[in-house]
Amino acid sequence: xxxxxxxxxxxxxxxxxxxxxxxxxxxxxxxxNEITGHLTIKYFHEVGAKEVWNKEKIVMILDHTIPxxxxxxxxxxxxxxxxAREQGIRAFYDVGRGGISHQVMMEKAHVKPGDxxxxxxxxxxxxxxxxxxxxxxxxxxxxxVFTTGRLWFKVPKVIKVNVRGDFRKxxxxxxxxxxxxxxxxxxxxxxxxxxxxxxTIRDMSIDGRMTICNMVIEVGGKAGIVEPxxxxxxxxxxxxxxxxxxxxxxxxAEYERTLELSVDDLQPxxxxxxxxxxxxxxSEVEGVELDQVFIxxxxxxxxxxxxxxxxxxxxxxxxxxTRLIIIPASQEIYLDxxxxxxxxxxxxxxxxxxxxxxxxxxxxxxxxxASGEVCLSTTNRNFIGRMGSPKSKVYLASPATAAVSAITxxxxxxxxxxxx
Amino acid sequence: MNIIGKAIKYGDDINTDVIIPSRYLVLTDPRxxxxxxxxGIDHSFIKKSKDGIVVAGKNFGCGSxxxxxxxxxxxxxxxxxxxxxxxxxxxxNAINIGLPVLECESLWDxxxxxxxxxxxxxxxxxxxxxRNISSQAxxxxxxxxxxxEIGGLLNNLKRARV
Numbered sequence: 001x002x003x004x005x006x007x008x009x010x011x012x013x014x015x016x017x018x019x020x021x022x023x024x025x026x027x028x029x030x031x032x033n034e035i036t037g038h039l040t041i042k043y044f045h046e047v048g049a050k051e052v053w054n055k056e057k058i059v060m061i062l063d064h065t066i067p068x069x070x071x072x073x074x075x076x077x078x079x080x081x082x083x084a085r086e087q088g089i090r091a092f093y094d095v096g097r098g099g100i101s102h103q104v105m106m107e108k109a110h111v112k113p114g115d116x117x118x119x120x121x122x123x124x125x126x127x128x129x130x131x132x133x134x135x136x137x138x139x140x141x142x143x144x145v146f147t148t149g150r151l152w153f154k155v156p157k158v159i160k161v162n163v164r165g166d167f168r169k170x171x172x173x174x175x176x177x178x179x180x181x182x183x184x185x186x187x188x189x190x191x192x193x194x195x196x197x198x199x200t201i202r203d204m205s206i207d208g209r210m211t212i213c214n215m216v217i218e219v220g221g222k223a224g225i226v227e228p229x230x231x232x233x234x235x236x237x238x239x240x241x242x243x244x245x246x247x248x249x250x251x252x253a254e255y256e257r258t259l260e261l262s263v264d265d266l267q268p269x270x271x272x273x274x275x276x277x278x279x280x281x282x283s284e285v286e287g288v289e290l291d292q293v294f295i296x297x298x299x300x301x302x303x304x305x306x307x308x309x310x311x312x313x314x315x316x317x318x319x320x321x322t323r324l325i326i327i328p329a330s331q332e333i334y335l336d337x338x339x340x341x342x343x344x345x346x347x348x349x350x351x352x353x354x355x356x357x358x359x360x361x362x363x364x365x366x367x368x369x370a371s372g373e374v375c376l377s378t379t380n381r382n383f384i385g386r387m388g389s390p391k392s393k394v395y396l397a398s399p400a401t402a403a404v405s406a407i408t409x410x411x412x413x414x415x416x417x418x419x420x
Numbered sequence: 421m422n423i424i425g426k427a428i429k430y431g432d433d434i435n436t437d438v439i440i441p442s443r444y445l446v447l448t449d450p451r452x453x454x455x456x457x458x459x460g461i462d463h464s465f466i467k468k469s470k471d472g473i474v475v476a477g478k479n480f481g482c483g484s485x486x487x488x489x490x491x492x493x494x495x496x497x498x499x500x501x502x503x504x505x506x507x508x509x510x511x512x513n514a515i516n517i518g519l520p521v522l523e524c525e526s527l528w529d530x531x532x533x534x535x536x537x538x539x540x541x542x543x544x545x546x547x548x549x550x551r552n553i554s555s556q557a558x559x560x561x562x563x564x565x566x567x568x569e570i571g572g573l574l575n576n577l578k579r580a581r582v
Contacts, residue, residue: 035445035446036485036486036487038448039487039488042448043574047574047577047581048581049577049581065446070446072446072447072448073446075446076446076448120485121485136485137485137512138486138512138513140513140516140517140574141512141513141573143573143574143577144577147577147581148577186433186479187433187478187482187507190479190505190508217483220479220482220507220508362442363437363441363443364441364442364444364445364446368443381435381483383437383438383483384437384460384461385438385460386437388443390438390459390461
């Protein structure tokens with residue numbers, strides 16, 4: 001069996017499972033945010049439930065609309081806050097306590113290798129980075145989890161993505177995933193899992209693995225997964241959580257198919273409006289004028305991303321023609337960036353830095369785009385109207401491409417940039 | 421369960437952000453969400469959605485896990501969605517709230533906006549009454565049919581608690 005099959009077997013109390021089979025799995029951890037969680041709470045009351053199945057296994061995080069920018073958002077926060085209090089859920093991350101849910105779930109060790117984790121947010125697939133099976137679900141399914149602790153899953157077929165080679169300077173895991181999106185297309189892995197393997201993945205940091213697992217949903221995937229290794233163990237140790245069992249794919253595990261990739265010659269890529277698989281070389285669209293550059297999100301708002309950005313921005317200023325918004329993914333990352341001097345570099349360059357939030361990525365809170373505006377963003381979706389006006393346009397790229405482009409005010413290939 | 425309605429046709433990869441744009445997700449009344457259904461690509465949708473049957477291409481509902489997407493469609497009066505294929509989370513969410521969804525590869529090519537459609541949910545048989553053409557959708561598994569018939573997963577959970 002492959003790792004995903006092993007995890008689902010374990011969680012459903014079975015010897016083995018086959019792709020396509022329906023299993024009912026015990027959930028190790030369940031996460032909601034304010035946008036999806038308020039519906040779950042409403043439904044929870046509607047079905048007449050009194051107590052959640054396990055208050056230690058539920059995590060509630062405010063992230064999409066923090067701090068509240070409207071009375072409506074504040075009401076959602078209040079619903080979440082009151083429910084956490086009433087149910088005795090300790091893992092409630094209020095304004096100023098956490099940040100973007102997927103980053104917080106990892107930092108605070110709510111996820112372990114081998115776990116089955118569901119989140120009422122599509123980017124829950126991020127935690128495959130440490131070898132968990134994690135997937136996004138809706139608010140009603142989450143009500144079933146809150147009340148029973150169980151949920152049915154169709155065991156997915158899995159595509160093996162075997163990646164070899166070394167990234168060139170300023171080419172990063174985001175570029176690798178955009179390459180995968182170009183190959184598979186936005187529905188190419190619909191209902192499937194992606195297992196990332198190979199020397200490039202073994203060399204990749206947990207931050208980088210989170211980026212590629214995070215974007216699995218953008219090709220329709222159910223979950224991404226990376227086999228735990230010494231980097232995973234070190235990460236878990238640093239998070240003071242070392243009680244877990246590791247599930248590895250058998251050498252003869254079966255896959256739907258295998259994708260062989262090399263990153264040796266990979267160049268910076270950009271996903272053009274308005275589909276994630278509309279991928280071109282950055283060099284092909286160089287010169288497109290930008291009204292806004294956004295660096296952040298559950299895809300690319302981690303410390304490693306911010307370090308690359310600071311390296312590029314140091315001693316430079318953001319072009320007069322554009323504006324740069326930087327959002328660290330969590331309070332912890334914000335503090336690390338502050339201590340490392342990255343925030344100072346950002347501010348001196350003319351960027352604005354906001355508190356950790358989904359913010360501009362989600363187009364419902366801050367950093368929104370006006371009609372006709374063009375944004376280069378390190379986020380995960382460039383759908384029509386994703387970041388504001390339906391008449392705005394979003395290009396997706398890496399933090400390196402975003403930082404260099406902020407300096408020039410136009411889409412610019414970072415590999416030609418001379419850093420100090 | 422037999423459903424009759426007028427076809428409202430869209431293409432491939434209709435995502436959750438155009439079905440219900442993010443800025444409306446702070447709204448809690450489903451009727452308010454419905455006012456903005458499909459606003460991302462079609463401002464006229466809400467005028468024609470009552471008793472409408474959305475006919476779409478591949479990967480309908482891709483993107484976010486927001487259940488507000490099928491909720492907005494359901495409360496706009498949409499009776500059913502028939503697509504060549506669905507994105508995973510949307511598909512589950514729609515069934516969970518009792519909004520029928522059917523997969524049919526052949527219907528899309530033969531249907532025009534405004535055609536009168538009649539479908540039998542159990543057999544998956546779709547009749548285009550305007551053009552007198554029949555299409556066959558994939559038959560839904562019994563447990564999914566049952567969920568739709570009782571109005572969604574919440575009613576199932578309520579029953580389980582009695």
